Amino acid sequence: MSRWEPNARGRLEAAAAELFAERGFEQTTVADIAERAGLTERTFFRHFADKREVLFSGQEQFRDAVVGAVAAAPVGATPLAAVAAGLDAAAGLLQGRADLAGQRQVIIDAHPELQERELIKMARLAAAVAVALRERGVAEPAATLSADTGAAVLRIAFARWLEENVARPLPEVMRETLGELTALYAPAAPVSSH
């Protein structure tokens, strides 16, 4: 069994997504997930505290990547440009999990407590981005405004991408959504010309 272990986490995630979709979130046990993945429960608990956590796997790495991209934006980039770099990073990562994203969202949409966890996760991401912007020299309230509105763009673009059945690349949907926000808040710019 140990030759499979390096991929255990990914297999557990895929097995959980399948079972949640087939049987529902409540009706799936950790034992079911481990069995479907061809692994033991003990291996499951080496990777996840509970079945809920499978749905929120990798969020620290996601946050680090987004915050890292904001921090790494060129010196002199506007707050908007730095946030756009973070959104590009987020879109690239989520695009790589397109096969699981839709199933995951169906489960989250059906469970208020998971929706709350998503809200909290997004609020923490926005707070971390605001810190990164302040470290770039962006003053308040511009830093928090940029981070919070960036989080809104991420959430809305992601929902749109799923609604379109991930037919277009998420980075494209993200850029388009950011463009729509810019148009909304810049009345002088051509709002409806694309």
Added chain:
Amino acid sequence: MSRWEPNARGRLEAAAAELFAERGFEQTTVADIAERAGLTERTFFRHFADKREVLFSGQEQFRDAVVGAVAAAPVGATPLAAVAAGLDAAAGLLQGRADLAGQRQVIIDAHPELQERELIKMARLAAAVAVALRERGVAEPAATLSADTGAAVLRIAFARWLEENVARPLPEVMRETLGELTALYAPAAPVSSH
């Protein structure tokens, strides 16, 4: 006692705010709150399900007022202008509770589960505003983008107002914050000239 009853809700809120500030949220019981207000526990439970609910009192009326202001914005108003009308309504209502707002926020900031409830409340408000905007004929994603970024302005302006010890009128801080957001997303405007 009944001659006091018409004001029972407000007195319970004020008593709770005092006690939460003096003793802490956990150390305050419903019996303490009722006693401080000169009322019975039974009266308390006619108005609130538990002591947590005192902190979130009036949120439906608040949401209705904000959504109503968005819906009542002049025909032809831009999404931004309709959201600004909602923010004005929100600021006016919160300004009227300035004496309790700071105490309340200290308690919420100290309790993650109350912060989560605030997040959820704000997400619901934003969702209701997005519905009102769609009913005005605003398409998606503009409706949700406008509502979500409006919620960010509300949250940030409110925090700023408290940080400044409610020295300025909240409607003024709200308008200023909305102006900063507009400047951030309108690259042609002077972003860093203040």
